[in-house]
Amino acid sequence: MAVNPKKLRPYDQPPRVRRPIVPADPGNAATAYLVAAVVWFLLATGIGLLWVGMQLFPDVLSLSLAMPTLSGELTFDLSPATVTSGFWNALVYGWLGNAGLGAIFFITPRLLGVRLVDEGIATLSAVVWNIGLLAGLTALYVPQVVAGGALTEFPLPVDGALLLALLLANDSFWRTLLGARGGLPYVSIWYFGVALAAFTGLYGLGTLAPLLNLPDVGAALANAFYGRALETLWVSGVALGTLYYVIPRATGNPLYSSGMAMLAWLLWLGLASLAPIARLVDTSVPFAVTQVGNVAAFLLVLPAFLVVANLLQTIHGRWTRALAPGTLQFALVALTFLAATALLEGIGALGSVRALVARTEWAVGVQLFAFLGTATLAFLALADHAFPRLLRRDWSSGMLAEASLWAGFAGAAVAGLALIAGGIAHGSLLIQGAPGDEISGTLFWFRLVLGAGVGLVALAAAGAALNVFLMYTGAPRAEYAVVGETAPAGQ
Amino acid sequence: MTVHTPIESRTRGVPAWALALSGAMLVAGAVFFATNLGGQNPPIIGEPSPSEGGLNAQGIIRAAACQACHGPDLEGQAAFPSLHGVKDGPVSENLQQLGADHPDDWANLWIAGTDPAVAGLDRGGMPVFGETLSADEIAAVVDYLKTLP
Numbered sequence: 001m002a003v004n005p006k007k008l009r010p011y012d013q014p015p016r017v018r019r020p021i022v023p024a025d026p027g028n029a030a031t032a033y034l035v036a037a038v039v040w041f042l043l044a045t046g047i048g049l050l051w052v053g054m055q056l057f058p059d060v061l062s063l064s065l066a067m068p069t070l071s072g073e074l075t076f077d078l079s080p081a082t083v084t085s086g087f088w089n090a091l092v093y094g095w096l097g098n099a100g101l102g103a104i105f106f107i108t109p110r111l112l113g114v115r116l117v118d119e120g121i122a123t124l125s126a127v128v129w130n131i132g133l134l135a136g137l138t139a140l141y142v143p144q145v146v147a148g149g150a151l152t153e154f155p156l157p158v159d160g161a162l163l164l165a166l167l168l169a170n171d172s173f174w175r176t177l178l179g180a181r182g183g184l185p186y187v188s189i190w191y192f193g194v195a196l197a198a199f200t201g202l203y204g205l206g207t208l209a210p211l212l213n214l215p216d217v218g219a220a221l222a223n224a225f226y227g228r229a230l231e232t233l234w235v236s237g238v239a240l241g242t243l244y245y246v247i248p249r250a251t252g253n254p255l256y257s258s259g260m261a262m263l264a265w266l267l268w269l270g271l272a273s274l275a276p277i278a279r280l281v282d283t284s285v286p287f288a289v290t291q292v293g294n295v296a297a298f299l300l301v302l303p304a305f306l307v308v309a310n311l312l313q314t315i316h317g318r319w320t321r322a323l324a325p326g327t328l329q330f331a332l333v334a335l336t337f338l339a340a341t342a343l344l345e346g347i348g349a350l351g352s353v354r355a356l357v358a359r360t361e362w363a364v365g366v367q368l369f370a371f372l373g374t375a376t377l378a379f380l381a382l383a384d385h386a387f388p389r390l391l392r393r394d395w396s397s398g399m400l401a402e403a404s405l406w407a408g409f410a411g412a413a414v415a416g417l418a419l420i421a422g423g424i425a426h427g428s429l430l431i432q433g434a435p436g437d438e439i440s441g442t443l444f445w446f447r448l449v450l451g452a453g454v455g456l457v458a459l460a461a462a463g464a465a466l467n468v469f470l471m472y473t474g475a476p477r478a479e480y481a482v483v484g485e486t487a488p489a490g491q
Numbered sequence: 492m493t494v495h496t497p498i499e500s501r502t503r504g505v506p507a508w509a510l511a512l513s514g515a516m517l518v519a520g521a522v523f524f525a526t527n528l529g530g531q532n533p534p535i536i537g538e539p540s541p542s543e544g545g546l547n548a549q550g551i552i553r554a555a556a557c558q559a560c561h562g563p564d565l566e567g568q569a570a571f572p573s574l575h576g577v578k579d580g581p582v583s584e585n586l587q588q589l590g591a592d593h594p595d596d597w598a599n600l601w602i603a604g605t606d607p608a609v610a611g612l613d614r615g616g617m618p619v620f621g622e623t624l625s626a627d628e629i630a631a632v633v634d635y636l637k638t639l640p
Contacts, residue, residue, distance in 0.1 A: 058560060058571060062616035079616055081556035110496060186498050248498045258500035260509050267513065280532075287530045295524045302516045306509055314501075351527065358533075359563045430564070440568050 022120045022127065026109070029122030029172070031390045033102030034383060035468065036130045040094030041376075042465050044087065045458035051087040052451040054080040056444065076141050085140045085153050091371060092151060092230065093133055093162070099379035100199075100238035101126070101169055104192045106386045107245045108173060111189055112180035118172050125168035132161030151227050152206045159207040166200040187261040188241040194269055195237030202229055217284055224279035231370055232272040232300070239378040240268070240307055243331055243338075246381045247311045250327040256313035264306035271296045271303065278349065298349040304342030308335050325402040330381030333409045337373030344369060344420065356431070361446070362423025365416045372412035372457050380404060380464060393471050394478035400467040408460035415453025422446030551628050552635070555620060565639065571616075578637040585613055598633045599626070 053061050063078040109116045116122055136154035154162070173196055177189065206226050214222060248255050255261060278293030312335070315322065322328045344366045347353055357363070388395045422443055429439045552558065552565070560571040567573035572582050577598050581590040590597045593608060600606045603621030604614065620629060 055568070058616045064618070075622075077618065079560075079618060081559035084556075084559050111498070113497070182497075245498070254499035254501045256500075257502045257504070257506060257509075259503050259505035261500075263505050263509060263513060282532055285532055287532055288528050290532055291524060291527060291530075295520045298523075299516060299520045302513060306513070309509070351530075430566075435573075437567070437573075439566060440562075440571075443568060 020120060022124045026115055026119060027106075027390045028119055029116060029126055030102050030106035030386065032123050032126035033098045033105060033129075034386060034390065036126060037095055037098035037102055037379065038383065038461075038465050038468055040090060040098055040133075041461040042458075044090035044095045045454060045461045047083065047087045047090050048454040049451070049458055051083050052447060052454050054083045055447050056451065074142055078141065082141045085150070086137060088151060089133075089140060089153070090137060092235070094137070096235050096371060096375055096379070097133075097199075098126075098130070099375075099382070100195070100234065101129070102386075103238055103242045103245075103379065103382050104169075104173060104196060106382065106390070107188055107242065108176055108192060111186045111245070112176065112182070114176060114180050116172055117175040117179055121168050122172035125165045125172070128161055128168065129165035132158050132165060136162070150223065151230065152209070152223060156207070156210075159203075163200075163203055163207055166196075166203055170196060170200055186244070187255075187258065187265055188244045190262075190265050191237045191241030191244070191268075195234050195241065198229065198233035198237065202226055202234070217282055221280050221282055221285065224281075225276045228276035228279045229273075231367065232275050235371065235375050236272065237268070239334070239338075239375040242378045242382050243307070243311060243334060246327050246378075246385050247314055247331050249385060250331065250381075251315050251318040251321055253314050253316070253318055256310050256316070260306055260310045264303040264310065267306070268300070268303040271300045275300055275345075294349045294351075294354075298346045301342040301346040304338055308339050311335060325398065325405065326396070327381045327385045329405055330377050330384055330401075333405065334374050334377035334381060337369055337377060337412065341366060341369040341374055356427040357423045358427070360423035360426040360430075361419040361443070362427070365419025365421075365423055368412065368419060369416040372408070372415060376412065376457070376460075377405075377408060380408060380460075383464060383468070387468055387471055388475075388478065389480045391468075391472050392478055392480055393475035395471040395475040400463045400470070404460045404463035404467065407456045407463060411453045411456025411458075411460060413453070414456065415450050418446050418449035418453055422450075551624065551632050555618075555624065555632075557632075560616070565636075574636050575639045577633065577639070596633075598636065599629050602629050602632065 050061065058080050061078070062080070063076075065076040067074045067076065105116060105122055136158035139155050139158060140153055173192070177185065177193065205222075209219065209222050244255070244261065274296035275293055278290060278297045280290055280293065311331075315328070315332075322332055348357065348362060348366060384401055387393075425442055425446065426439060429442060557574070558565065560568070561574050562568040562571070565574040567575075576582065580594070581587060581597060581601070586597065586601060589601060589609060589612065593600055600608050601612075601617075603609075603624075603626070604617070604619035605621035624632075
């Protein structure tokens with residue numbers, strides 16, 4: 001019998017749907033992490049511009065505000081030191097951290113063919129992670145509450161919140177993985193497992209280290225190891241896992257060789273674990289130990305080469321797809337940066353090069369290649385593939401994606417090369433015994449170019465954010481299969 | 492239909508060239524390691540031996556992020572002056588009078604930034620370290636800076 005809704009009495013109304021405080025629908029965790037990642041990408045590159053500006057015109061941009069409180073005076077410092085910390089933390093934990101966790105929660109269920117266990121817990125981890133990060137980033141500008149070295153500056157409560165978020169993410173990931181049936185998981189999952197476990201372990205150690213009251217030398221060495229291990233194990237691990245997923249998906253081809261992929265994973269696992277030892281440079285550390293790290297850093301070029309070769313062979317026969325804007329183009333540029341970064345890391349590990357560029361901008365330039373080049377482009381490739389599926393929108397890559405790609409490519413290349421070239425110039429001037437003023441004057445021009453590069457990456461971030469916004473607000477709805485559920489007709 | 496979209500592989504084996512390349516590079520790495528063991532590490536930036544006063548001056552310098560402005564080797568960068576040569580007196584124009592009035596402790600006064608002697612001087616972004624470092628810590632830093640060439 002047809003019911004006239006206008007004549008419904010109160011007790012005839014259907015019960016209200018109770019929505020959980022933390023959404024637990026399939027894809028919620030990945031959506032939360034990836035949307036937050038795009039916002040952080042924009043924020044991090046914005047702070048990055050300020051970071052370069054501070055290096056060029058510190059007097060003009062520095063600012064200090066004092067605020068009386070019940071327990072004394074709090075100072076808000078916008079200085080080269082605080083902005084440098086802000087940039088690296090926003091980049092590594094904000095953009096790359098969120099994007100990496102988003103990649104894990106998007107790809108893992110799809111490869112295993114099951115729903116994420118406790119999607120709500122994973123979504124909660126995204127909420128805790130981002131609130132903690134925002135508090136930590138704010139605290140960085142208040143010198144009184146900050147302690148530790150690069151990437152370990154957050155106050156203890158913030159570190160605790162971030163560690164909790166990582167543990168929640170681990171809980172969901174590992175229970176999903178262990179609950180899935182079938183044979184050996186695809187190689188991306190192997191990378192994700194190691195990367196997530198390493199990230200959590202390293203962050204835990206970084207949080208606990210100040211409580212151990214290490215001697216200063218020990219603390220500095222631990223900090224140097226931490227920063228490098230975060231790059232080799234977490235950032236590169238999750239970026240490689242992502243590339244192994246998006247390239248076969250974008251081409252529709254099977255992976256060229258699973259055996260070669262596992263060989264590369266094994267080599268990466270061993271060498272990426274040993275490479276951070278190269279940062280243990282101190283008179284208290286035997287040279288042979290440091291040399292193990294240097295050799296491992298040099299040999300990291302091997303798994304990188306195997307990954308690039310495997311994925312290029314995977315594209316074989318579908319190269320025309322690389323002509324269209326979209327996922328494959330982003331992934332190809334990421335592979336280019338992967339090869340370039342591995343080569344530069346290898347060159348930098350050679351003794352003669354180390355002697356020239358030690359304590360110069362070289363290392364930061366190579367790190368920008370890894371962070372803004374390889375990892376950023378890999379995650380943008382994933383964003384291009386994942387957002388239409390997560391937001392359920394019929395959206396094909398267009399002008400904005402193309403603008404993001406080329407701005408990101410050019411920006412990362414220019415920024416990295418500016419610092420690498422600046423490092424070589426700096427090292428040469430130091431060897432010649434040039435005075436500080438001359439070195440500063442020379443480096444000024446390299447930093448100016450660095451600013452142009454970071455500006456282009458910021459444009460890429462703005463393009464990516466606008467693309468997601470337009471996709472969500474302007475694109476028609478589309479049905480995509482939900483992992484672990486019945487697919488809509490035709491899929 | 493349950494959506495399970497595994498990524499297949501064209502071949503499960505490892506290509507012979509990949510195995511050969513991996514083996515050759517690992518052997519080359521081992522040989523390189525075995526033949527390059529002679530040498531000694533320099534002190535880590537900011538963390539050498541403790542200064543005379545028992546305080547680790549370079550540890551304080553690292554914690555205070557001096558290198559963020561004055562460069563990784565404290566030789567100055569951009570508008571920030573080099574900290575090498577502190578033993579010869581101030582380099583910056585606006586510190587010349589301070590150096591003349593306080594030849595022995597001008598650097599301590601300047602870094603601390605809380606003494607009336609430095610009131611009114613343009614700090615150019617230099618933090619007031621007297622609020623976060625003790626007088627002994629600042630003295631240790633100055634002692635260390637005076638050892639730089």
